[in-house]
């Protein structure tokens with residue numbers, strides 16, 4: 001079957017970052033990684049198609065920074081990759097990204113779409129189910145198990161406290177995949193070399209029949225400003241090297257336990 | 260054409276605690292001028308649960324019977340689509356919970372509503388509703404507005420808003436019949452409880468919690484020894500459980516256990532929202548993390564920027 005896997009390349013902030021004077025995040029304070037959840041959704045797609053003829057297509061909405069991670073998806077076994085970008089998409093929220101992914105999905109017509117539950121930088125937990133809404137697809141969020149029998153999937157939905165709901169859902173549908181569902185593979189060196197021969201299409205909004213205004217109209221919110229959390233209420237910091245810190249912790253533990 | 264619509268949440272016939280926090284937040288918005296508060300309950304249990312949400316400050320409770328007893332995301336989505344269209348609330352409040360993640364983004368995307376998830380603060384002013392949420396993995400706070408949106412859906416983080424209390428005298432209960440037949444697109448098969456494990460970490464007074472600062476399974480043994488030496492029980496964040504290095508019974512957080520020990524010593528845990536959901540109410544939280552920006556320092560009483568293994572080795576020496 002054809003499976004579309006939207007993946008996000010996420011920004012993780014350096015330990016010593018500071019906001020710039022204009023309250024934006026400086027480019028050199030950011031490291032780029034494949035969103036942790038998307039390593040699990042990609043693996044789930046690869047496993048579902050194992051031994052079957054089908055296609056796994058990884059798609060990202062991201063600038064050139066994202067390309068290396070998209071290649072890593074190809075190295076792990078995705079057949080094809082698509083990168084969509086337009087500078088107007090910088091800082092776009094989940095609903096705007098979903099509208100771009102919807103255009104890709106309409107062109108690709110996958111039988112299954114596997115998103116991650118959330119992206120570790122934005123923690124919106126919204127793009128996948130928003131995409132399903134736009135496509136009018138059946139969907140299940142926070143999935144920790146997928147079994148397929150023909151057109152029917154039996155999935156596990158993970159609830160609070162580790163309770164699991166077993167559900168039946170028919171293809172075509174969209175699932176958001178939770179960590180721990182499988183063991184994501186690493187790419188072999190050979191596969192990494194071969195990945196450079198696999199197709200990676202780069203497209204702008206126009207090719208998808210979109211423009212900045214139509215995507216912007218889908219946005220659910222606008223970021224007015226970023227600020228640093230109030231630190232005052234935070235922890236009393238213990239100074240010194242490991243021995244001093246350990247001594248202080250030991251004292252705090254003894255005192256708190258006897259209180 | 261105004262007001263705050265609260266989507267109360269229930270599971271297995273019981274109202275979930277977040278519902279009262281939603282009502283608390285709705286009441287605050289209402290006092291700032293957002294209009295009256297209505298609470299909607301969707302599902303087979305709706306009628307029975309209505310009295311529990313008929314609190315002071317709630318104008319009316321809408322009871323929407325559903326065709327199936329369990330929560331079903333598409334049914335809830337269809338019901339809310341219809342209610343939003345009929346009533347045009349200014350704000351719809353639901354929890355940032357597993358159930359809501361299944362319908363709220365689709366609801367907002369399809370109807371072109373304003374939307375923000377994981378919201379930790381909300382206020383009402385001249386420009387309508389404003390919201391706050393974490394950004395860049397909780398290291399920053401983003402302030403959001405919703406220009407041009409008549410209805411804004413906010414998913415509020417559980418625990419971030421004070422719960423409402425006080426029984427309402429004037430609250431009306433209205434049964435709203437919606438045509439929801441055929442809107443379900445998944446079939447409920449069963450609910451499974453997590454297996455009971457080897458330990459009950461919720462009973463421990465002193466927990467040593469380890470996270471992804473541990474990057475090798477071989478390091479677990481020395482941390483077990485540390486917990487033993489200190490008279491503590493070992494627990495962990497989710498990645499160590501996902502990796503199969505530690506049993507699921509020891510997982511703290513939203514999808515694991517909620518613990519309230521006297522002391523919670525967190526080693527190499529960043530403090531993601533879903534982890535905090537399980538331990539923020541511990542009496543004394545001590546965090547050791549090599550990153551001085553780690554969000555865990557925001558909830559800890561005591562913190563140290565250090566290598567967890569160096570501190571662990573020193574601690575073991577002192578407690579042995």
Ligand SMILES: Cc1cc2nc3c(=O)[nH]c(=O)nc-3n(C[C@H](O)[C@H](O)[C@H](O)COP(=O)(O)OP(=O)(O)OC[C@H]3O[C@@H](n4cnc5c(N)ncnc54)[C@H](O)[C@@H]3O)c2cc1C
Pocket residue numbers: 117118142469470471472473495496497498510511512513514515516526527528529530531532533534537547548549550553565566567568
């Ligand atoms: C629906 C849902 C449910 C979830 N449920 C849970 C749950 O129940 N429990 C849970 O924990 N998570 C849960 N998560 C996952 C959660 O979002 C985080 O991914 C997870 O909590 C991160 O765990 P961590 O802090 O150990 O790892 P990381 O976030 O990777 O943090 C590791 C930390 O260790 C520090 N570190 C690294 N090396 C060292 C060292 N040598 N010394 C000191 N510090 C070091 C780093 O600075 C970093 O802060 C859930 C997620 C979702 C979407």
Ligand SMILES: Nc1ncnc2c1ncn2[C@@H]1O[C@H](COP(=O)(O)O)[C@@H](O)[C@H]1O
Pocket residue numbers: 005006007008009035037038059060061062094097114115116117118119120122123124125126127128
């Ligand atoms: N820019 C993007 N490009 C492709 N997929 C994305 C993008 N942003 C989010 N997603 C998908 O949506 C999921 C949830 O992300 P979020 O809604 O941002 O928490 C991710 O795991 C991806 O599957």
